[in-house]
Amino acid sequence: MEALLDRFRAAGTQVLGASVDSVYCHANWASSLGGISFPLLADFQPKGAAAQSLGLYLADKGITDRATVLIDREGIVRYAHSVGPGGRRDIAALAAECERIGGPVLPGPGTVAGTLFVKSKCGPSRAARLAVDNLHLAATITVRNVNDDPAARADLAGHGKDQAPCLVVGTKALYESAEIIGELARRTAPLPG
Amino acid sequence: MITPGTPAPDFRLTDHFGRSVSLAQFRGTCNVLLLFYPLDWTPT
Numbered sequence: 408m409e410a411l412l413d414r415f416r417a418a419g420t421q422v423l424g425a426s427v428d429s430v431y432c433h434a435n436w437a438s439s440l441g442g443i444s445f446p447l448l449a450d451f452q453p454k455g456a457a458a459q460s461l462g463l464y465l466a467d468k469g470i471t472d473r474a475t476v477l478i479d480r481e482g483i484v485r486y487a488h489s490v491g492p493g494g495r496r497d498i499a500a501l502a503a504e505c506e507r508i509g510g511p512v513l514p515g516p517g518t519v520a521g522t523l524f525v526k527s528k529c530g531p532s533r534a535a536r537l538a539v540d541n542l543h544l545a546a547t548i549t550v551r552n553v554n555d556d557p558a559a560r561a562d563l564a565g566h567g568k569d570q571a572p573c574l575v576v577g578t579k580a581l582y583e584s585a586e587i588i589g590e591l592a593r594r595t596a597p598l599p600g
Numbered sequence: 601m602i603t604p605g606t607p608a609p610d611f612r613l614t615d616h617f618g619r620s621v622s623l624a625q626f627r628g629t630c631n632v633l634l635l636f637y638p639l640d641w642t643p644t
């Protein structure tokens with residue numbers, strides 16, 4: 408899927424994944440797959456509510472069907488198909504479906520360069536690190552662990568506070584994981600609209 | 601399952617980057633391909 412994102416952008420299509428899992432589960436799973444940069448939505452609370460509104464929630468199993476819905480710019484459903492929970496989607500056929508509708512090309516991923524200071528055994532540090540993986544920023548965001556590396560700790564303190572996680576981009580330092588992740592996503596995988 | 605030709609009901613959910621994402625925000629801008637799947641740790 409990730410490999411075909413350019414083709415969907417060219418067809419003026421934003422891809423969104425969704426299941427009943429939490430955002431934390433999504434971030435960990437996506438990272439384990441090598442990174443997913445398109446949004447994975449947590450249809451989590453109340454469980455499956457969005458899927459239910461589209462008729463895709465399997466209430467007896469507590470999961471959503473493996474189903475695909477294509478919605479055009481006017482908000483009209485143009486395609487809806489289930490392959491069943493254990494089935495496989497034909498992503499290339501879906502890309503062709505999107506190309507049939509078409510639309511203005513969506514911008515590709517942006518770039519950001521900087522340093523992410525993290526701590527060991529720290530949930531917010533791990534969350535920030537997962538975002539680096541999911542947004543494919545390993546080449547431009549240097550991750551430094553202040554527990555393993557005294558020089559990193561000194562550099563971190565030099566930016567103002569001995570607090571991690573901390574993202575330094577240019578002269579700006581961010582310390583809250585939600586702000587760090589939001590900044591990385593805003594710069595590199597902004598949503599249209 | 602929802603029928604092609606009908607309007608999609610709006611929803612607002614949080615993504616794995618902590619962003620609040622609604623279907624309505626894409627209206628007039630782009631198509632949306634929604635990929636529902638049973639659970640994480642299964643193929644998308």
